[in-house]
Amino acid sequence: MTFEVPSHEGKPAGRIRQKNEETILKAAEREFARHGFKGTSMNTIAVNAGLPKANLHYYFTNKLGLYIAVLSNILELWDSTFNHLKAEDDPAQALTQYIRTKMEFSRQHPQASRVFAMEIISGGPCLTEYFTQDYRAWFQGRAAVFQAWIDAGKMDAVDPVHLIFLLWGSTQHYADFATQICRVSGRSRLTKEDMQTASDNLTRIILKGCGLTPTA
Numbered sequence: 001m002t003f004e005v006p007s008h009e010g011k012p013a014g015r016i017r018q019k020n021e022e023t024i025l026k027a028a029e030r031e032f033a034r035h036g037f038k039g040t041s042m043n044t045i046a047v048n049a050g051l052p053k054a055n056l057h058y059y060f061t062n063k064l065g066l067y068i069a070v071l072s073n074i075l076e077l078w079d080s081t082f083n084h085l086k087a088e089d090d091p092a093q094a095l096t097q098y099i100r101t102k103m104e105f106s107r108q109h110p111q112a113s114r115v116f117a118m119e120i121i122s123g124g125p126c127l128t129e130y131f132t133q134d135y136r137a138w139f140q141g142r143a144a145v146f147q148a149w150i151d152a153g154k155m156d157a158v159d160p161v162h163l164i165f166l167l168w169g170s171t172q173h174y175a176d177f178a179t180q181i182c183r184v185s186g187r188s189r190l191t192k193e194d195m196q197t198a199s200d201n202l203t204r205i206i207l208k209g210c211g212l213t214p215t216a
Contacts (some may be wrong), residue, residue: 007180021059024049025073028066029111036118037067037126068126071119074112075130077105078168079138087148091155092212095127095167096199107192113175156211163210170202178179 027049031040042063046053060066072142081101085094106113119126146160174181178190205213 002115017059020051020055020110024051024056024059024066025070026111028070029109029115032067032070033111033114033118042066045104050202058144067115070112070115071126071130074109074116077109078102079152081105082142085142085145087145087152089145090148090212091146092207092215095207095210095212096215098167099203100165100199103195103202106171106175107190107195110175110178113172117172117176156209158210170206174198174208 024045028040028045031045031048034040040063042056043053045066046056049056054064060069080130081098085098124131142164143160146158146163149155150157150160174190174195181187182189204214
């Protein structure tokens with residue numbers, strides 16, 4: 001389950017490269033989230049990153065490569081939280097940890113989440129290489145863990161596939177639709193405390209819906 005991102009062989013090594021790449025990716029997240037792929041230029045990303053355009057191309061050859069790197073980064077963050085799920089795990093603890101981790105990603109990487117949402121809404125043309133048979137097998141493996149919990153009587157018999165969709169959608173909602181949430185709640189922005197409260201409530205609702213008791 002890999003994502004093709006630009007090779008950095010021969011590029012500056014160490015902390016400088018890492019810092020510059022992180023700066024570029026954050027600037028790219030903001031621009032792609034605001035203007036979409038077509039409405040964003042490498043020049044505006046370079047300006048927002050505070051780097052010469054030549055430096056941008058030194059790390060990312062073209063806009064598509066940079067766009068895919070942004071998508072790859074958020075997908076790897078999301079999926080890594082599910083990689084080590086096992087049938088031996090306690091479902092209440094595992095689901096609680098997953099929800100809290102995903103909500104923290106939504107707090108720290110809201111622009112990247114919105115870029116992903118826009119890509120999917122547009123049909124996911126740049127994610128064709130990602131959603132392959134390998135990814136489907138990975139997804140089915142996650143669903144099998146939920147089914148094992150159900151078969152062992154550890155949780156109620158809910159559809160594992162729809163439970164995963166619910167987990168994805170609910171935790172990413174607070175990044176993708178933060179503007180709507182702020183306007184209906186009268187807030188100027190979502191704070192860390194707001195996200196914690198949302199995380200607590202999501203955990204309680206989802207776990208109770210699965211017949212589980214929320215952990216402390």
